[in-house]
Amino acid sequence: MKILYGVQATGNGHISRARAMGKYLAKAGVEVDYLFSGRPADQLFDMQQFGDYEVKRGLTFVTQSGKVNYWQSFWQASVKTLKQDIQALDCSQYDLILTDFEPITAQAAKHQNKRSIAIGHQYAFLHDIPMQNANMMTRMVFKHFAPAQYQLGLHWHHFNQPILPPIIDEEPQNVAAQSNQVLVYLPFEDQAQVIAMLKPLTDYQFSVYGPGLSKATLGHINTHPLAVKPFKIDLASCRFVLSNAGFELISEALQLQKRILVKPLNGQMEQQSNALALQQLNLATRAERLSSSIIANWLNDNSEKPKVTYPNVASAISGWLLADTPDSINTLSQQLW
Structure with missing residues (x-):
């Protein structure tokens, strides 16, 4: 199997998920090409795992002092470049397009009628989960920004919806926790x-x-x-x-x-x-x-710390992808929770 994996690089969390997924896809013998967008190439770091990856401009939000600056976001966006990158991306050599809220790979797969699966936290917002300040615009963004034929939404709880636990890039560290x-x-x-x-x-x-x-x-x-x-x-x-x-x-x-x-x-x-x-x-x-x-x-608050344990979701999704049973998202969700 050969996969094109699109990763939204605006936040490091998307890249961290790709690190975890990449390890298990590699173990399964899957050939993966990576495309990152939303951050300049010179601002990416520790990317050796991804081999000869591509970087595109994509779309992102500009933030200043803890707030989204919509004006700067508008001026720095290049819809023309985004459209050109979507049209230029050839998906014909791939068996599957994966996207973690990355618009170029998602839209190219849609236009070329390629099999596509979305993995990421943003896709949990397509379900009935806790939301604040949601409106028609935000719902349209989550639905159409980086669409796919199948969506695997991730969250800290299932909220009685067919979503999955978080993908965690676990690397055991031989260090002791310090109380201060x-x-x-x-x-x-x-x-x-x-x-x-x-x-x-x-x-x-x-x-x-x-x-x-x-x-x-x-x-x-x-x-x-x-x-x-x-x-x-x-x-x-x-x-x-x-x-x-x-x-x-x-x-x-x-x-x-x-x-x-x-x-x-x-x-x-x-x-x-x-x-x-x-x-x-x-x-x-x-x-x-x-x-x-x-x-x-x-x-100084001495209340109890949270106690949660999540399964190895990256491994489970990798096996699910290779089993080629995309209609069984509900079953996968139930197994992982």
Whole structure:
């Protein structure tokens, strides 16, 4: 089997899912070509696993200081380039097109009538799940942005819908968790403001990852550039995770039973809905804004940490793909929950 795998590269979570899926597809002897869009090639990192991958412009949202900037998003979008890339992509050599909310591969498969399957958190929003600030426009985006013949939506709970648990890129780390260690990943916030908020909290050790940061030690705060391996080590060794409300990191933190505080991205329906779901499931604390006092109150809260265990979804999906039974999504969902 030969697969073209399209990955939305705007967020690192999509890439993390592709890492997990890629490992099991490779074990099964599947030949996979990867196409990433939504981020310039020079901003991608630790991509060796994906071989000779392609990068296209695609579409993405521009964020500034924790908010979606729709004006800049509009001006930086190139619908003409997107249309040209869709028309130029030849899917004829592939048996299957996989898309993780990546529009070029999804739309090309649709226009060329190729077998296609979508995998990702965004496809859970096609079902009756907790949503905040949803409207006709957001529903149209989830349905038509990166469509496929079959959709595998992922979420932290099934909500009595035919969706699957999260795909987690698990790499066991031989490190012990530290009671005062905090992992901070707030890529959509002003990093200088984040560090300023953490400075008064000297009882804790913070590992801060974010765009534009270099490796440095500022007393009890260690800053890091984005990199997969050190991030995974710090995630395994921390007790607390402070992040925006993206899906994949929260999934990994839940699996490792970390205490979580999320600050959803303002104006981004998906993150607002994720934060709502975490509240309803009692899996994390939510804050609409951050300050030193808000973070301190969360760190000093001695309530029990979440306890969830997710199965190996990447392995299960790989086997399901090879079995070629796309109509059995309900059965796959029931087996995994």
